[in-house]
Amino acid sequence: MRNGRVGIRWAGRAGDIRRDPIHTKIPHTHPRSLEKMWTLFHIFIYTFFLGAAFLLIRHYTSPPPSTTKKLPPSPPRLPVIGNLHQLGELVHHSFYSLAKRYGDSLMLLYIGSVPSLVVSSTEAAREIMKTHDIAFGSRPDTRMFRAISYDLKEITAAPYGEYWRQAKSILTLQFLSNKKVQTFDGLREKIMGECVDKIHRCFLSNQPVDLSDMFSSLTNDITCMAAFGRTYNEGEIGRKFKKVLKEFSEVLGSFYFEDSIPQLAVVDRLRGLSAKVDRVAVDFDEFLQGVVDETLSKRSKNPNNPVGEDGMETFVEALLKIQKEDIIGITIDDDVIKALLLDAYVAGTDTSSSVLEWLMTELLLHPDKLEKVKSEVRKVLHGKKDITEDDLEKMTYLKAVIMETTRLHPPLPVLPPRVARHDVKVMGYDIAEGTRVYVNVYAIMRDPKVWDKADTFLPERFFDLSIDFVKHNFELLTFGAGRRGCPGRIFAMAINEKVLAKILNEFDWSLPSGVKREDVDMKETFGLANHRKVPLLAVGKPVSP
Numbered sequence: 001m002r003n004g005r006v007g008i009r010w011a012g013r014a015g016d017i018r019r020d021p022i023h024t025k026i027p028h029t030h031p032r033s034l035e036k037m038w039t040l041f042h043i044f045i046y047t048f049f050l051g052a053a054f055l056l057i058r059h060y061t062s063p064p065p066s067t068t069k070k071l072p073p074s075p076p077r078l079p080v081i082g083n084l085h086q087l088g089e090l091v092h093h094s095f096y097s098l099a100k101r102y103g104d105s106l107m108l109l110y111i112g113s114v115p116s117l118v119v120s121s122t123e124a125a126r127e128i129m130k131t132h133d134i135a136f137g138s139r140p141d142t143r144m145f146r147a148i149s150y151d152l153k154e155i156t157a158a159p160y161g162e163y164w165r166q167a168k169s170i171l172t173l174q175f176l177s178n179k180k181v182q183t184f185d186g187l188r189e190k191i192m193g194e195c196v197d198k199i200h201r202c203f204l205s206n207q208p209v210d211l212s213d214m215f216s217s218l219t220n221d222i223t224c225m226a227a228f229g230r231t232y233n234e235g236e237i238g239r240k241f242k243k244v245l246k247e248f249s250e251v252l253g254s255f256y257f258e259d260s261i262p263q264l265a266v267v268d269r270l271r272g273l274s275a276k277v278d279r280v281a282v283d284f285d286e287f288l289q290g291v292v293d294e295t296l297s298k299r300s301k302n303p304n305n306p307v308g309e310d311g312m313e314t315f316v317e318a319l320l321k322i323q324k325e326d327i328i329g330i331t332i333d334d335d336v337i338k339a340l341l342l343d344a345y346v347a348g349t350d351t352s353s354s355v356l357e358w359l360m361t362e363l364l365l366h367p368d369k370l371e372k373v374k375s376e377v378r379k380v381l382h383g384k385k386d387i388t389e390d391d392l393e394k395m396t397y398l399k400a401v402i403m404e405t406t407r408l409h410p411p412l413p414v415l416p417p418r419v420a421r422h423d424v425k426v427m428g429y430d431i432a433e434g435t436r437v438y439v440n441v442y443a444i445m446r447d448p449k450v451w452d453k454a455d456t457f458l459p460e461r462f463f464d465l466s467i468d469f470v471k472h473n474f475e476l477l478t479f480g481a482g483r484r485g486c487p488g489r490i491f492a493m494a495i496n497e498k499v500l501a502k503i504l505n506e507f508d509w510s511l512p513s514g515v516k517r518e519d520v521d522m523k524e525t526f527g528l529a530n531h532r533k534v535p536l537l538a539v540g541k542p543v544s545p
């Protein structure tokens, strides 16, 4: 899931990767001489004012717009940049406060010259993702996304159509289905076991555990093992992987003028961003090609054995098999394989670790809820350490805790942008073809008209509501909805539920000594997903030695 690069948001511990759907901040450029900076600054200023003058003249000399169209409410905007100056680094907060003033259901902004519809209510979300799901079933086609998504072959970036449909079905069947997710069980156990050992070691050396870092490595390792057949966290290859990820996210976190204010595209070139986008695409491609080549080489040495752990078929293997059999209705060339691998990695890791990080934050801040969920887990498991699907089914409070956490801290607070494929009327407003649509699920999931005590962490609320991730009625939008909804829910929940049950079963958790609940910093930062700005530290006391 990404947002911005049409929606998939990247970050990661591997990353401190930051980005948001539309724009966050122009990244720091590499150190350069003051003189060069000064020249760049001048070029930027001249270009900016020339562009502004051009647009102002055009604006005032064009005939007035037709009055027959009924547009959603909009805040006032500036020439050239539109409403860009009103968007801060955490765009969901900016949208939320603007919506309160200008349009708490639908609001029309201009990001540069691009009309952008911000959706902030359950009813409006239902209109976009159910009533007009096909009309809004595509993603914006931008130069940046084309460059880094194998020419829009990544599912998240792909336009609505046969390719997207087939590619999504391959990802779902070959990597994310219930059956497939079960085959990764041994892998999850092994990696969770390593985490348990780490928590023990920290306890014995009187150190708190950096849970943010631990969850990030855990989800990274599980996804890499299941998709690529090995991890990439050590040695030279590990360093390279982290560097590529970091640069990738820097690129995604940059505001790319060409895609929103085409008149200022020259600025992207002058500050080296265009070149950086192309370089990152090449570096990532080299990395993914390495994954494919390594798999092919292992398979040629041992053609009858799958290359994954314990005979498990990895996603890359499944894709190579489909390519060889050539029985799908679309051409599976090497770029398609790499694009789908990128989808699986990018969409799957940071989102899950964000859920775990906020889960433990909320539980540590609410000791009564922590006690309640811990008691449930231990009652169901009754002293045993391995956790089965049946056990998890019985942990209804644990499931409610997860839903409530993602309601308050959705990993993707603004859904990856959709785009109107043709003119369409939504809630009586005229939405023009090409309008980008941003569903602010953060606003929807904190809407006091829908949620009682909307800002309070209250997992019990789900016992009285007939809402969950599956049968939501556009109130709980953690995984989005409609045709473009997330296909990775089962994969992600298999990790989140098990990890939470495991660490609550085997450890008693508390904040590090001397840290009070009110000291816990709740600031957010955006990478590939919405994370804590400050890592979460906690002490896990083993239940039995």
Ligand code: HEM
Residues within 6 Å of the ligand: 001, 002, 155, 156, 157, 168, 171, 176, 343, 344, 345, 347, 348, 349, 351, 352, 355, 411, 412, 415, 416, 477, 478, 479, 480, 481, 482, 483, 484, 485, 486, 487, 488, 489, 491, 492, 493
């Ligand atoms: C807790 C974990 C996860 C969360 C919260 C999450 C959330 C989301 C959201 C909100 C969207 C956008 C949906 C929309 O626009 O309506 C999305 C899309 C997507 N997600 Fe996830 N996701 C998670 C895990 C995963 C995993 C594990 C995978 C695959 C490995 C995955 C693959 C995708 C893909 C491919 C899309 C794009 C779908 C499309 O454009 O048709 N996600 N995800």
